[in-house]
Amino acid sequence: MQLGAFSISLAVKDLGASRSFYEKLGFSVTGGDGEKYLMMINGTTIIGLFQGLFEKNILTFNPGLAQDTSRVKDFTDVRDIRASLVADGIEMSTDTDPDGTGPASIVLVDPDGNPVLVDQFFPRPGGGEG
Numbered sequence: 001m002q003l004g005a006f007s008i009s010l011a012v013k014d015l016g017a018s019r020s021f022y023e024k025l026g027f028s029v030t031g032g033d034g035e036k037y038l039m040m041i042n043g044t045t046i047i048g049l050f051q052g053l054f055e056k057n058i059l060t061f062n063p064g065l066a067q068d069t070s071r072v073k074d075f076t077d078v079r080d081i082r083a084s085l086v087a088d089g090i091e092m093s094t095d096t097d098p099d100g101t102g103p104a105s106i107v108l109v110d111p112d113g114n115p116v117l118v119d120q121f122f123p124r125p126g127g128g129e130g
Helices: 015-024 078-087
Strands: 005-012 028-032 037-042 045-051 058-062 104-109 115-120
Touching: 005 015, 015 037, 015 045, 028 045, 078 104, 078 115
Parallel strands: 005 045, 058 115
Antiparallel strands: 005 058, 028 037, 037 045, 104 115
């Protein structure tokens, strides 16, 4: 199972203060709207800063995206990841249509209450939309 690029999505209180802090650690902005969220990178380390969008920090995986943020042609589709997890008895706290073909996401919660987001921006590899 290929989960794709890993990042931590941080629930922040002040986006500007957090941006300034992480820039001092060598991160630079690579995306986001600058008002509610920013994506930042340092080498292959990716963090997302999200103000007012969720309560807890989230472990995030992006199928179809490499750690250097380039697009991967062959990857494990989020629906296949979901099917494997469900077969192993993992419950989805946010689910997706298992028959879909476009971008999709699922959320599960680890035994310690940490949300894990699998967020696929791209259509199913080898077919589907796009």
